[in-house]
Amino acid sequence: MRGEPQKRISEKALKVWRLYGMMYAAIMWIISIAALVLTILFDWHWGIVVGLFIVSIAVTYIFVSILPKLRWRRWRYEVREQEIELQRGIIIVKRTLVPMVRVQHVDTGQGPILKKYNLSTITISTAATKHEIPALETSEADELRTSISLLARVAEDDV
Structure with a gap:
């Protein structure tokens, strides 16, 4: 069996994928902030907002820090x-x-x-x-x- 392919994609891919990750995270943050505003206006339960902010933090960390590195390490051709x-x-x-x-x-x-x-x-x-x-x-x-x-x-x- 052959070893894995030897050529890697550009290391600049990390910056590009992090930028895409920030875009995905921004959408999540907009939803969280909108939920916060609606909670204040309509006196909703705060559990939803807290949950959304926790998810937003996790999405930001995963999509900006973790996934680009893992994806770049694995991509070979x-x-x-x-x-x-x-x-x-x-x-x-x-x-x-x-x-x-x-x-x-x-x-x-x-x-x-x-x-x-x-x-x-x-x-x-x-x-x-x-x-x-x-x-x-x-x-x-x-x-x-x-x-x-x-x-x-x-x-x-x-x-």
Whole structure:
């Protein structure tokens, strides 16, 4: 059995995922503050507000501190001549092999947050599914997209 893939995504992914985590946490905090205001206005039971604030603290800590680190540690990939291997997951680690002969096209994508950190995501499309390699340096993503495209053509010619 092969060892795990060796290449990692950019360490800047931690910043991006923490930023996304802050956005999720902000939604939770808005709900908690709205519940606080409604509790004051309508003299509701304080247990709901206390519970929401505890959940908000937990969500903030988990989504901003813990999950990005775990996710980054697990995310690995490797592009070989015959296949692309992806490894991801936090609790359940999932490893996927994508045969080059199945690759139909390769895209790079970059939203506003990824662009701020000069990162891109590669999407590898097969007939049945799409696979992503998130948060690569943009120059590395462009090179990898070209490399996968060439390897997929060579694999297709061999069949």
